[in-house]
Amino acid sequence: MILRTSLTSPFGRKPRLAAAVLGLSGRIEVELADFLDETDSLRRQNPLGKIPTLVLADGSTLYDSRVILEYLDHLAGGGRILPSEPAARFAALRLQALGDGILDAGVLRRLETMFRDEPLRSAGWLTYQSGKMSRALDALEVAPPSDSDIFVGEIAVACALGFIDFRLGDDWRSARPRLAGWYERFAARCPGFAETAPR
Ligand SMILES: N[C@@H](CCC(=O)N[C@@H](CS)C(=O)NCC(=O)O)C(=O)O
Structure with missing residues (x-):
């Protein structure tokens, strides 16, 4: 998976932290994105042109940070950072x-x-x-x-x-x-x- 973000984005830090907590960091490659650059593929990956955006293995994308955190929780078995109860x-x-x-x-x-x-x-x-x-x-x-x-x-x-x-x-x-x-x-x-x- 590829996480489009910057290293200063606080919303982008959420999935990076979540991945560390869930032991998933090794499965996520961070690819820097510049939301101000109209030629950056970010705007094709997320029409809102916002970071973070997660690109999955099949090329589909997930946004925003809340959705990405829920997805990471699901990948880790569920109920880890988003309780089920x-x-x-x-x-x-x-x-x-x-x-x-x-x-x-x-x-x-x-x-x-x-x-x-x-x-x-x-x-x-x-x-x-x-x-x-x-x-x-x-x-x-x-x-x-x-x-x-x-x-x-x-x-x-x-x-x-x-x-x-x-x-x-x-x-x-x-x-x-x-x-x-x-x-x-x-x-x-x-x-x-x-x-x-x-x-
Ligand atoms: N609700 C979104 C907010 C994301 C957000 O606002 N990201 C900022 C960077 S920290 C951004 O991409 N700003 C560019 C823009 O709004 O065009 C989330 O949780 O992911």
């Missing part, structure tokens, strides 16, 4: 949605500053997106992810926190010691964490 499954999916939502808002903030020159930037838009991130991070401080499981939710939240550190530099830790502690412990126990760090 309904209560645990929906809790994991909801936590993944929260982590992905932090990323969606963070990516929009980054794009606003990447693509718009200073005078054209909307402070209101940036504040609106930052509000989503703050509320989600506060919710995670009240109820941090698990210290024992590594499910899709823990993976998504870790990728979101890594992205904030790498791209935005917000101080999310000072007011959220429980979440900061969780992240530190997750970084130490999750296979592939250091190897998949954005660079």
Whole structure:
């Protein structure tokens, strides 16, 4: 399988981490993709032109990161990073949605500053997106992810926190010691964490 991604993409880090957790890294070759390059085959592999996109052995493709994680879980026998039992499954999916939502808002903030020159930037838009991130991070401080499981939710939240550190530099830790502690412990126990760090 070929994973089209960049080494800085937080959404692309999700399947890379998942593969490490599931022992599937050896079956996945990372092929760098540039979503801004209209000649990159990415746009034929995924009409949305987004990373990550997984190219299977038969040439068919899977996207987005949530679908790829579910596929990897299936390849590993199922129920490993996406629990089968309904209560645990929906809790994991909801936590993944929260982590992905932090990323969606963070990516929009980054794009606003990447693509718009200073005078054209909307402070209101940036504040609106930052509000989503703050509320989600506060919710995670009240109820941090698990210290024992590594499910899709823990993976998504870790990728979101890594992205904030790498791209935005917000101080999310000072007011959220429980979440900061969780992240530190997750970084130490999750296979592939250091190897998949954005660079
Ligand atoms: N919901 C998607 C989001 C993927 C996403 O937004 N990826 C970014 C890079 S981190 C991207 O490809 N951006 C290019 C674009 O939106 O054109 C997922 O979970 O895979």
